[in-house]
Amino acid sequence: MRANRRKFLKIAGLATLGWSVFPNLLRASEGGEGAGHVRWGLAIDTKKLNDEVMEKAIVACHKNHNVPHIPDKREIKWLWKTTFHKAFPGQMLDNMHISEYAEKETLVLCNHCDNPPCVRVCPTKATFKRADGITMMDFHRCIGCRYCMAACPFGARSFNFYDPKKFLKSEEITTQFPTRTKGVVEKCLLCYERLDEGKKPYCVEAAEGVIYFGNLNDPESEIRKVLAERYAIKRKPELGTFPSVYYLI
């Protein structure tokens, strides 16, 4: 009996040691990311971004995904405009160059974080991480609990307070993408349906060179090259969500 207890304590000790040395093993089993994997990302060139480009990108995104235009606080947003000081709180003093244009507008969207808090809180796995880095939504599973909205530090998620079809003109509805229904949460899906066809996201296409898109894990990709050349920031890096959307400044 005594030998057994000794053995147990030894094994327990070793297990604790192992855990403290490789705590990351826990995370690795969750994600499935790593070398060789694709991780899609965006880099928005804020120097070239202007009102016309932003409008074009937003219209392309919203039109092709049946995102309704609701003119009050219960609006639905996949891609939208906000000012620098709202997008980058806490970084304004640190980055002299951006503090000079606090009121300038830029584009914001779901950051497709590498460590997404929305995924962690979703009770039905309606939002989950795809192997290529997209923070995906399965609308069939969304029960509208809005935990994800509380968890997202970027306000990237919108709740359907109304039936969105009421705000879409029937001749404008595209049959190529489903609409949503009252009571589900929605957000940008990085045009996963276009990526599967080998195309780039609508906003990237509409912005004509102002938004770079590519695989962040591939050092030879266009996006990695531009990130190597120019100074770029991300939104709220202090939170450790590791966004996949960069802002070239």
Add this chain to the structure above:
Amino acid sequence: MYDSGKIITGLIIFVVLFTFPFWYNIGSAAYKQPKLELPKDVKECVESKEFMRTEHMQLLNEWRDMVVREHIKDYKSKLTGKEVVMSLTKTCMKCHDNKAKFCDQCHNSLAVSPYCWDCHVAPKGEK
């Protein structure tokens, strides 16, 4: 036996009421599948007719999970061996382009109402 008359009458009334659904339906016509408008320019569905008739709801659920959750977009038909894109609107409804005269015919006669069309857009803007 005490009160045998009352008990037996009670039993008879019970049996008659209990089997009411069976004899009420005697003589009424058996369920007939309503007339469906089939696609004109193609002969075959994704799978055999019998399979589609009985399994299309499971097939659609499988497609949905494959596309949305598993990141797989092509389905290989066991009938024709051809690959099709797994999509409700872009595949099923391309061929069956009149929902009212196809899907709804069966569903209405059976009082099934799939909630898919709350979100998915039927061809020609039908509800």
